[in-house]
Amino acid sequence: MVGGIPQATAELAWRVHPKGTDEMRVRDALGPLFADEDFMAGAFAGMYSERGQPGLSPALLAMVTVLQFLHRLSDRDAVAAMADRISWKYLLGLDIGAAGCDASVLCEFRARLAESGRADALFDVMIARLREAGLVRARGRARTDSTHVLGAVRVLNRIELVGESVRCALEEIAALSPGLLAGLLDAGWAERYGRRVELARLLGRGSSKSSADKLARQIAGDGAALLGAIDADPVARWMQMLPTVVLVREIWQQQVQADGKGGWRLKDADQLAPSAARIHSPHDPEVRYSTKGRGQDDDLEWVGAKVHLTESCDEDLPRLITDVHTTPATDPDVTATGPIQAKLTARDLPPAEHLMDAGYPSAENMTNAADAGIALIAPITARNGRNAKTGLFTPYDFEVDWQAGCARCPAGATSRSMRPDKRGLVTFAFSRRDCVPCDQRGTCTRAALPMVRRLTVPEQPVHQAVLAARADQDSEQWKTLYNKRAGIEGTISQAVRGPDLRHARYRGLAKTHTQNVFTAIAINIARLGAHYDKPTPPRRPTSVSTLCHNLGLTPV
Ligand code: SF4
Numbered sequence: 001m002v003g004g005i006p007q008a009t010a011e012l013a014w015r016v017h018p019k020g021t022d023e024m025r026v027r028d029a030l031g032p033l034f035a036d037e038d039f040m041a042g043a044f045a046g047m048y049s050e051r052g053q054p055g056l057s058p059a060l061l062a063m064v065t066v067l068q069f070l071h072r073l074s075d076r077d078a079v080a081a082m083a084d085r086i087s088w089k090y091l092l093g094l095d096i097g098a099a100g101c102d103a104s105v106l107c108e109f110r111a112r113l114a115e116s117g118r119a120d121a122l123f124d125v126m127i128a129r130l131r132e133a134g135l136v137r138a139r140g141r142a143r144t145d146s147t148h149v150l151g152a153v154r155v156l157n158r159i160e161l162v163g164e165s166v167r168c169a170l171e172e173i174a175a176l177s178p179g180l181l182a183g184l185l186d187a188g189w190a191e192r193y194g195r196r197v198e199l200a201r202l203l204g205r206g207s208s209k210s211s212a213d214k215l216a217r218q219i220a221g222d223g224a225a226l227l228g229a230i231d232a233d234p235v236a237r238w239m240q241m242l243p244t245v246v247l248v249r250e251i252w253q254q255q256v257q258a259d260g261k262g263g264w265r266l267k268d269a270d271q272l273a274p275s276a277a278r279i280h281s282p283h284d285p286e287v288r289y290s291t292k293g294r295g296q297d298d299d300l301e302w303v304g305a306k307v308h309l310t311e312s313c314d315e316d317l318p319r320l321i322t323d324v325h326t327t328p329a330t331d332p333d334v335t336a337t338g339p340i341q342a343k344l345t346a347r348d349l350p351p352a353e354h355l356m357d358a359g360y361p362s363a364e365n366m367t368n369a370a371d372a373g374i375a376l377i378a379p380i381t382a383r384n385g386r387n388a389k390t391g392l393f394t395p396y397d398f399e400v401d402w403q404a405g406c407a408r409c410p411a412g413a414t415s416r417s418m419r420p421d422k423r424g425l426v427t428f429a430f431s432r433r434d435c436v437p438c439d440q441r442g443t444c445t446r447a448a449l450p451m452v453r454r455l456t457v458p459e460q461p462v463h464q465a466v467l468a469a470r471a472d473q474d475s476e477q478w479k480t481l482y483n484k485r486a487g488i489e490g491t492i493s494q495a496v497r498g499p500d501l502r503h504a505r506y507r508g509l510a511k512t513h514t515q516n517v518f519t520a521i522a523i524n525i526a527r528l529g530a531h532y533d534k535p536t537p538p539r540r541p542t543s544v545s546t547l548c549h550n551l552g553l554t555p556v
Contacts, residue, residue, distance in 0.1 A: 033521075043116055043118045064088075068081075081100075083099050110514055119510075123521065138349050141352065145488040150303070153284045156280065158255060159219060161280065163192060180239070220263075224256070290329035307512075309491055337360045341374055377485070378482075396470065413438070428456075430454070498526070501516065
């Protein structure tokens with residue numbers, strides 16, 4: 001357990017750091033951040049064997065891991081700092097002569113936390129401490145934004161992907177049952193799979209498209225031969241269940257097909273699985289390829305995950321991160337709005353105002369937030385959707401008269417029918433009499449004649465809520481409030497420059513999320529350290545500034 005601060009540790013810490021450090025100030029203000037009892041129930045049940053005590057206090061390990069991320073250290077450096085740094089010993093309540101622990105303990109601890117939503121439970125514990133201390137509160141103001149996280153894997157092209165997946169399977173089989181491979185391997189396999197698969201090594205720099213295509217066919221054939229050998233040998237059936245073999249089969253389904261001449265080749269690009277399902281590395285099958293931008297050449301492309309950070313931004317309280325939400329890179333921001341608000345509500349921290357950028361709101365999200373008493377402050381843009389992107393009239397260009405059950409188009413025509421559906425949408429259809437001869441048809445619909453324009457909008461309450469939100473966002477008051485959203489960019493910047501939020505240290509979405517949670521707790525510690533520090537004295541004016549002031553050129 002994390003105990004009180006030994007006197008010798010306290011004396012030395014204050015002698016070495018007379019002004020204190022973030023760790024020391026937080027320890028004095030809030031006490032130990034975690035207790036071993038926190039790790040005994042709920043999501044933590046089963047984290048440790050019920051027989052005997054955990055080897056090291058989980059509360060202590062959690063705090064060491066937070067400090068590790070705060071100072072961006074490796075596991076080895078973190079356990080060394082645990083023995084060396086007096087400010088760490090102060091926070092951890094360690095004796096001055098206490099040694100560190102084996103670095104592998106931190107790795108095992110993280111692996112346990114990555115299971116069964118325990119990382120979120122750990123964050124819940126931290127938030128509960130902050131709420132008890134009055135540092136965060138319900139019905140305040142929150143803001144959210146997302147950023148990319150690069151996976152902890154090499155980015156592979158398609159030939160390297162299939163080749164590397166075969167190599168991983170060969171490595172595992174060669175270690176477990178090399179006999180199966182004896183009939184398959186030859187000098188070509190040794191060259192291709194003896195080391196990691198890289199086009200530059202196998203083809204040399206500046207290789208031609210035809211040589212790359214030949215290699216792709218060769219590797220596709222190798223993988224098919226390997227899977228065929230495993231399936232054909234009744235004694236080797238158990239190998240079908242090996243994770244690397246399962247992965248090869250999955251990658252082959254996504255990437256490879258018979259060429260119709262008895263061989264194999266890579267599929268054409270338009271035959272590939274959607275991005276959300278496509279595997280990009282055998283070393284981390286959960287990383288996904290995504291892009292961010294406006295469809296220009298300078299769009300950001302990455303392979304990895306995405307993280308959404310939410311922080312409180314009440315005027316009278318420190319800005320503290322209150323939620324961390326990690327998703328596959330391909331998940332659009334709009335799908336995160338509901339889960340983030342649900343988690344804030346479960347932590348008893350539902351905001352009264354939630355500031356987000358234009359990627360998060362949708363008609364459904366706005367009404368769900370309103371039902372939960374949350375005002376979703378986000379720009380509603382008409383420039384989404386196929387019609388808007390191609391310059392056609394958007395639903396906001398039409399007037400809906402819910403009482404009369406009809407819609408009026410920009411040309412002044414009235415719809416002839418209104419049909420609600422099970423998806424919660426309502427479709428208004430216009431008549432051929434109006435649409436066929438209409439001189440605005442070119443900016444209204446791309447449907448071929450004599451098809452008519454159909455307008456589909458959400459049901460009345462949702463549609464009206466969206467219209468009201470759009471009307472609000474033209475006011476100066478709304479703009480002033482929305483300007484406060486920009487502060488979350490600084491938080492993401494702090495997390496990127498400090499704990500290196502944008503580079504996953506570990507593989508797999510669960511471990512990446514655990515890293516992101518520790519990053520958020522570390523940022524909170526740094527901010528609380530600053531919050532409990534003495535206020536910084538105002539900057540001394542420059543000589544020129546003083547002179548200008550004395551000459552009456554600048555206001556007092
Ligand atoms: S095409 Fe039909 S719906 Fe569109 S503006 Fe013309 S009349 Fe109205």
